[in-house]
Amino acid sequence: MSSSEADVADLVCQLDNVQGMVDALSSVRWKRHQDSVVELSEHGIVLIVEESGCLQAKVYLKKELFVSYEYRAEGRPRFGISLGLFVDCLNTFYVPGRASTTIEISYPGPDMQLLLKSVDLPDPCIYAEIRTRIPDTISWDYNFEPAGSTPLSFTVKSAALKEAIDDLEWPGSSIQIVMQPDPPCVTFRGEGHGDLQIDFMYYANTDLLIGFQCDHMVSYRYKYKFLRATTSNIPSSVIKDNRGSKLTIGRGGMLKVQHLVSVARPSNQHSYIDSAAYQQPSRIAYIEFFVKPEVDEEPVNDS
Amino acid sequence: MKFKAFLTDDGITLLEKRFVPALDKMGRICHLYLTKDHAFFLHNLLNGDGVQSIAQFRKESLFQDYRISSQNDDRIAFAIDLGLLHRALRSSVSISGQGQGDVTTGYNRLQVKLAKKLTPNSQQPTPFLTFESKGYKSAVIQDVPISKPLSRADVMELQSALDMAQDLPQTLVQGPDLLQLQSFVDRLKHVGDLLNITVTQYGDLHLQLTNTLVTLGAEFRKLPVVGVQVQVPAGNENMSAQSRTKSAIERGEALSVANSKSLKVQLAINGT
Numbered sequence: 001m002s003s004s005e006a007d008v009a010d011l012v013c014q015l016d017n018v019q020g021m022v023d024a025l026s027s028v029r030w031k032r033h034q035d036s037v038v039e040l041s042e043h044g045i046v047l048i049v050e051e052s053g054c055l056q057a058k059v060y061l062k063k064e065l066f067v068s069y070e071y072r073a074e075g076r077p078r079f080g081i082s083l084g085l086f087v088d089c090l091n092t093f094y095v096p097g098r099a100s101t102t103i104e105i106s107y108p109g110p111d112m113q114l115l116l117k118s119v120d121l122p123d124p125c126i127y128a129e130i131r132t133r134i135p136d137t138i139s140w141d142y143n144f145e146p147a148g149s150t151p152l153s154f155t156v157k158s159a160a161l162k163e164a165i166d167d168l169e170w171p172g173s174s175i176q177i178v179m180q181p182d183p184p185c186v187t188f189r190g191e192g193h194g195d196l197q198i199d200f201m202y203y204a205n206t207d208l209l210i211g212f213q214c215d216h217m218v219s220y221r222y223k224y225k226f227l228r229a230t231t232s233n234i235p236s237s238v239i240k241d242n243r244g245s246k247l248t249i250g251r252g253g254m255l256k257v258q259h260l261v262s263v264a265r266p267s268n269q270h271s272y273i274d275s276a277a278y279q280q281p282s283r284i285a286y287i288e289f290f291v292k293p294e295v296d297e298e299p300v301n302d303s
Numbered sequence: 304m305k306f307k308a309f310l311t312d313d314g315i316t317l318l319e320k321r322f323v324p325a326l327d328k329m330g331r332i333c334h335l336y337l338t339k340d341h342a343f344f345l346h347n348l349l350n351g352d353g354v355q356s357i358a359q360f361r362k363e364s365l366f367q368d369y370r371i372s373s374q375n376d377d378r379i380a381f382a383i384d385l386g387l388l389h390r391a392l393r394s395s396v397s398i399s400g401q402g403q404g405d406v407t408t409g410y411n412r413l414q415v416k417l418a419k420k421l422t423p424n425s426q427q428p429t430p431f432l433t434f435e436s437k438g439y440k441s442a443v444i445q446d447v448p449i450s451k452p453l454s455r456a457d458v459m460e461l462q463s464a465l466d467m468a469q470d471l472p473q474t475l476v477q478g479p480d481l482l483q484l485q486s487f488v489d490r491l492k493h494v495g496d497l498l499n500i501t502v503t504q505y506g507d508l509h510l511q512l513t514n515t516l517v518t519l520g521a522e523f524r525k526l527p528v529v530g531v532q533v534q535v536p537a538g539n540e541n542m543s544a545q546s547r548t549k550s551a552i553e554r555g556e557a558l559s560v561a562n563s564k565s566l567k568v569q570l571a572i573n574g575t
Contacts, residue, residue, distance in 0.1 A: 085516055088493040089494060091490050092490040092494065096482060096483065123479070124521040125521065125522045126520070127520055127521075128519040128520075
């Protein structure tokens with residue numbers, strides 16, 4: 001791209017950790033062909049995916065994640081892009097044996113493409129132009145509101161959450177999540193081909209259930225396949241860093257699942273410091289899933 | 304049609320440790336083509352599909368007492384399973400140990416020959432490539448099944464494909480780091496099937512994949528050039544990879560081919 005084209009681009013930004021971005025975007029890729037909508041703003045990039053009106057996921061890539069972030073658009077440009085293609089293209093920029101590769105992302109190209117190119121590699125120069133489309137105008141209604149004055153939330157180790165949800169595959173299609181304040185406990189229950197109940201007791205497993213806030217008992221059912229999508233592609237770096245995922249139940253039983261994915265530049269200089277303690281706080285991508293509860297039967301909501 | 308020879312220790316090592324495992328990765332089945340002076344391992348030369356690979360050995364680099372005769376100008380070709388060949392070689396090595404071959408007596412030397420044998424379930428004799436390790440008191444024989452020898456016409460076709468494949472292009476560039484290239488091509492597989500490969504006469508290699516949704520490419524620059532070579536055009540530096548390649552093709556300084564699925568690599572390995 002010539003410099004004059006770069007001058008009029010809505011966004012030109014550079015990122016030095018392609019793998020981190022691949023990890024963040026892959027965590028919301030629960031099937032092979034998935035459409036996504038990307039929204040650009042002065043604060044960063046948000047990518048949104050949706051399925052069946054029941055499940056929505058957002059990846060927040062704040063501008064602090066980028067080495068440079070030049071935003072010049074009026075309003076907030078939005079475009080549709082195939083998530084799988086975007087991730088597969090980003091993946092080709094990874095060069096084995098190199099700690100990191102810096103890439104430049106710009107939008108729009110001459111034909112409204114999303115443009116990617118490697119900038120710190122003299123050789124080879126890798127580039128990609130991904131076609132975008134005009135996004136659907138349907139507004140996706142996932143207004144998440146707190147259920148009451150006290151948020152109903154718990155934070156659980158991501159690995160334990162993933163394991164629990166994977167185990168619930170066996171009983172089947174519908175999973176009940178129960179939170180109760182006394183004794184403080186979260187229960188996942190599946191009834192189908194068989195019954196399986198997994199309890200996270202707050203005081204018994206403080207290393208698993210890291211945080212817990214609940215002032216009254218709630219219980220909602222969620223489709224297993226949507227619940228599974230929230231953890232099926234958690235990047236291995238999140239599991240390895242032993243991070244927590246936060247789950248919040250909002251008004252009407254809307255479930256919010258949040259993960260944090262590190263997009264920090266891989267560094268060996270600080271390996272003697274505990275990796276969990278040494279996190280550049282600004283270099284985290286936020287992943288949020290919103291899962292609507294099942295409504296076909298009466299919600300079991302004893303408060 | 305007769306073929307009989309002794310594999311030298313160097314020949315066994317060369318095949319067992321290096322070439323057969325490497326060639327096996329190109330494809331299980333290949334043609335073994337034996338002439339008066341050379342032995343060739345050939346992949347996909349007849350059907351023209353997939354990766355073509357040619358490994359050529361002078362008979363001295365593998366064999367001693369090399370004897371071949373056929374009505375087709377002493378040329379014999381047949382298809383062989385490289386996995387089975389490798390097993391037979393490995394097993395022969397472990398039986399005889401290395402460097403023990405006695406040239407004068409023939410003991411402990413590994414003889415290889417073409418043979419036809421009757422198998423239990425068949426009336427027709429089946430062709431084999433037979434490996435025979437002979438000790439003072441024992442002999443171990445490994446029979447590697449092979450195809451029926453190729454007809455005269457097929458051997459002619461194999462030879463002419465071989466002649467054609469050995470015409471080197473006018474310009475060759477030395478490939479970039481193979482691991483890097485392999486990793487890149489592996490990742491490209493997820494994005495699309497058809498790859499354009501362009502080589503310029505000033506040492507640029509450009510791989511590009513284009514379909515309706517995406518254009519994705521990598522340009523390796525200033526690689527060493529063998530053969531016809533030109534100076535890097537002035538003003539080339541400030542262009543994008545795509546326009547650089549396009550103008551090189553327009554000037555006739557680049558050649559471009561389209562390949563599906565995988566890089567088609569012409570591999571010519573000449574035995575010493």
